[in-house]
Amino acid sequence: MAVTAGHREATRRAVDPASGAQRLKEAAFKATMLLSTLVGLLFLLVLIVDVARDGVPLLSADFLSSFPSRIRPEDSGVRSALQGTLLLIVVTAAFIVPVGIATAIYLEEYADPERWWNRLIELNIQNLAAVPSIVYGILGLAWIVRGPLSLGRVLLAGALTLGLLVLPVVIVVAREAIRAVPSSIRDGSLALGATQWQTIWKQVLPGALPGIATGVILALSRAIGETAPLILVGAVAFYRFDSDGLLSSFSALPIQILEAVTDSDPAFRDLAAAAIIVLLVILLLMNSVAIYLRNRYEQKW
Amino acid sequence: MASADFTARAAGPSGPGAGLRYRRTRRSTGEQVIKVLLAVAAVLSVVTTTGIVISLLNETISFFGEVGFAEFFFGTDWNPLRRGAQQSFGVLPLIWSTVYLTLIGLLIAIPLGLASAIYLSEYASPRVRRLVKPTLEVLAGIPTIVLGYFALTYVTPVVLRDLLGVEVRIFNGLSAGIVLGILVLPTIASVAEDALSAVPQSLREGAFGLGATQRQVVLRVVFPAALSGIVAALVLGASRAIGETVVILIAAGADPNLTLDLGVSHQTMAAFIAQTARGDISQGGTEFQTIFAVGTTLFVITLLVNAVAIRLVRRFRQVYD
Numbered sequence: 001m002a003v004t005a006g007h008r009e010a011t012r013r014a015v016d017p018a019s020g021a022q023r024l025k026e027a028a029f030k031a032t033m034l035l036s037t038l039v040g041l042l043f044l045l046v047l048i049v050d051v052a053r054d055g056v057p058l059l060s061a062d063f064l065s066s067f068p069s070r071i072r073p074e075d076s077g078v079r080s081a082l083q084g085t086l087l088l089i090v091v092t093a094a095f096i097v098p099v100g101i102a103t104a105i106y107l108e109e110y111a112d113p114e115r116w117w118n119r120l121i122e123l124n125i126q127n128l129a130a131v132p133s134i135v136y137g138i139l140g141l142a143w144i145v146r147g148p149l150s151l152g153r154v155l156l157a158g159a160l161t162l163g164l165l166v167l168p169v170v171i172v173v174a175r176e177a178i179r180a181v182p183s184s185i186r187d188g189s190l191a192l193g194a195t196q197w198q199t200i201w202k203q204v205l206p207g208a209l210p211g212i213a214t215g216v217i218l219a220l221s222r223a224i225g226e227t228a229p230l231i232l233v234g235a236v237a238f239y240r241f242d243s244d245g246l247l248s249s250f251s252a253l254p255i256q257i258l259e260a261v262t263d264s265d266p267a268f269r270d271l272a273a274a275a276i277i278v279l280l281v282i283l284l285l286m287n288s289v290a291i292y293l294r295n296r297y298e299q300k301w
Numbered sequence: 302m303a304s305a306d307f308t309a310r311a312a313g314p315s316g317p318g319a320g321l322r323y324r325r326t327r328r329s330t331g332e333q334v335i336k337v338l339l340a341v342a343a344v345l346s347v348v349t350t351t352g353i354v355i356s357l358l359n360e361t362i363s364f365f366g367e368v369g370f371a372e373f374f375f376g377t378d379w380n381p382l383r384r385g386a387q388q389s390f391g392v393l394p395l396i397w398s399t400v401y402l403t404l405i406g407l408l409i410a411i412p413l414g415l416a417s418a419i420y421l422s423e424y425a426s427p428r429v430r431r432l433v434k435p436t437l438e439v440l441a442g443i444p445t446i447v448l449g450y451f452a453l454t455y456v457t458p459v460v461l462r463d464l465l466g467v468e469v470r471i472f473n474g475l476s477a478g479i480v481l482g483i484l485v486l487p488t489i490a491s492v493a494e495d496a497l498s499a500v501p502q503s504l505r506e507g508a509f510g511l512g513a514t515q516r517q518v519v520l521r522v523v524f525p526a527a528l529s530g531i532v533a534a535l536v537l538g539a540s541r542a543i544g545e546t547v548v549i550l551i552a553a554g555a556d557p558n559l560t561l562d563l564g565v566s567h568q569t570m571a572a573f574i575a576q577t578a579r580g581d582i583s584q585g586g587t588e589f590q591t592i593f594a595v596g597t598t599l600f601v602i603t604l605l606v607n608a609v610a611i612r613l614v615r616r617f618r619q620v621y622d
Contacts, residue, residue, distance in 0.1 A: 022514065025516065026514050026515060026516050029516040029519075030420075030424055030515075030516075032416065033416045033417075033419050033420035033423075033424060034420055034424070036412065036413045036416030036417055036420070037413075037416060037417040037420045037421070037433060039413050040413060040417060040436075040437060040440055040483070040486050040487070040490070041433065041436055041437075041440075043440070043483050044436065044439065044440045044443070046455070047443070047447070047448075047451045047455075050451060050454070050455045051447065051450070051451070054454070098342070099342050099345060102338065102339045102342035102343070103339070103342045103343040103345070103346065105339055106336075106339035106340050106342065106343040107343060110336055110339060110340070111340075111343070120347065121343050121344070121346060121347060124346050124347050124350050125346050126607075126611060127350070127604065127607055127611075128346060128349060128350060130537075130540055130603060130604075130606075130607035130610070131353065131544075131600065131603060131604075132543070132544025132545075132546070132571055132599060132600075132603055133544065133546065134544065134546045134571045134574050134575060134596070134599070135353060135357075135544070135596055135599065135600050135603075136353075137574075137575075137578070138353070138356060138357065138574070138592065138593065138596045139349070139352055139353045139356055141356075141578070141592075142352075142356030142357075142359070142360070142593075143352050143356055147356065164349050167345075167346065167349075168346070171346070195329070195332050196332060197331070197332050197335045221442065222442075225442075225443075225444025225445070225446065225447075226444070227444070227445065227446045227546070227547045228546035228547060228571065228575055231546075231575045231578050231579055232574070232575070232578045232592075254444060254446045254547075257446050257447075257450065258446055258449075258547060258550075258551070261446075261449065261450050261453060261454075261551055262550075262551060269450075269454055272450055273450065273454075276446075276447050276450060279444065279446075279447070280443075280447070283442065283444070287442070
């Protein structure tokens with residue numbers, strides 16, 4: 001017997017009592033949710049196309065290797081800003097890797113969560129993660145550039161300020177990675193006579209390393225995209241010298257972008273777009289490394 | 302190492318206390334030193350907070366030596382960098398713009414973010430989710446300076462003026478508010494999705510079993526069950542928007558305005574601090590101290606907002622753990 005449309009309709013009514021109007025409502029709701037999701041994605045797409053259209057024509061080897069110019073935007077480059085950003089990555093990493101991992105180990109492996117001082121540290125890190133980056137800039141200005149450390153407006157001051165800013169990110173991710181190492185591994189190591197530190201150093205840390213490395217890279221990619229703290233620390237926007245160590249003046253890509261965007265001469269805007277592309281490429285490379293590490297080395301326990 | 306252990310133990314006195322006594326040798330001193338070093342690193346976070354508070358308060362107290370409390374908090378005219386009679390220190394325009402632009406941002410981010418969360422958690426196939434979630438993470442990872450560039454060079458001239466025909470100045474609060482919304486959208490979407498996904502499957506199955514449609518399940522069962530987590534997502538989003546600096550600095554200009562008009566320049570607390578620090582002002586003057594007074598105000602506001610968020614997240618965790 002041939003199944004007619006009428007049969008299908010009858011069966012559908014028996015199984016699914018929803019009326020046509022109700023099904024329309026269901027479909028409309030689902031479509032609204034989907035379209036709203038697409039808005040965010042569309043925004044990202046338009047943003048990338050817009051930046052690429054403005055900036056790509058300016059990109060060249062000369063753009064990377066020449067100093068910025070306030071007078072002739074067409075000859076301007078990002079040499080000093082690129083140097084500054086790359087150096088900031090290295091120096092910030094040298095600061096946050098040991099301090100972040102040590103804090104995470106202390107909180108996960110040693111600290112007694114019942115003690116008030118350990119709870120204070122935890123609460124503190126939660127709160128620090130929510131402090132606006134501009135406030136870290138004020139801290140950097142008052143304590144690192146001037147005040148107790150008095151380093152001046154130098155690269156090291158910028159790196160330390162950015163380091164303090166992203167330290168909570170490193171700590172949170174490293175703690176998760178350490179927590180993911182099963183306690184049977186610790187117990188086995190301790191039962192074989194290893195001390196607590198030997199257990200951590202030889203068993204826990206190697207197991208947690210891929211997770212920690214991912215966290216450090218994510219933290220660094222947040223750090224180098226930050227503009228506000230560097231404004232207060234005093235990074236130079238159009239810096240016409242090669243970088244000369246940790247204790248000299250410095251520039252960074254976000255600072256040069258900011259200065260170029262806000263310049264009254266619109267010719268500088270395309271310069272900003274080209275510098276944005278350089279910044280985004282660095283971020284893309286760092287995130288690719290993070291994804292590679294996660295996929296290549298992540299352990300399932 | 303292992304053989305040294307053995308000799309140490311063999312040479313020591315035998316009996317029940319021998320193992321305990323062994324713990325007091327050189328190696329366990331090393332263990333103690335390591336523990337102390339790790340604790341010192343952990344204490345750095347407390348030092349950071351203390352540093353922030355002291356550096357803010359120090360200059361803020363001197364600031365209030367010069368400027369009255371009432372003038373600062375209730376004054377409606379913010380002109381700290383002018384000279385003479387035109388100089389005034391009413392912070393209300395900055396607080397107003399901070400709150401106003403945050404609200405505009407949330408007006409955009411809340412519906413879009415929650416809809417994205419609902420779609421990803423309740424409707425999307427695993428394949429779509431694997432594609433959309435990382436893309437939202439990419440959006441979350443775009444530096445805010447890039448969003449600021451986009452606000453000034455695309456949202457204001459192309460979207461607002463050409464496409465929508467809105468009359469706005471080149472520096473305006475509307476474009477800053479919209480981009481602020483896009484900035485916090487991924488935060489809201491991701492935290493709210495976690496909250497929705499944490500609702501136990503049995504609740505959905507129960508509702509389906511009673512004949513509810515998918516939309517009814519989402520709106521009347523899952524959404525209310527995840528409500529405190531969703532509210533926490535909104536508060537976290539708000540806290541990010543309140544502290545955002547460069548988007549507003551670039552898109553909304555540098556004129557503090559106590560107005561509902563979004564077509565003109567707005568200056569938030571964070572944007573004022575950055576704008577002032579860009580200029581060359583001498584250290585120690587009242588102009589310099591405004592950075593710290595405004596910074597303290599911003600710091601206290603974000604701390605309060607964050608305290609609410611932490612409390613809500615904690616309550617939401619207690620429900621299903």
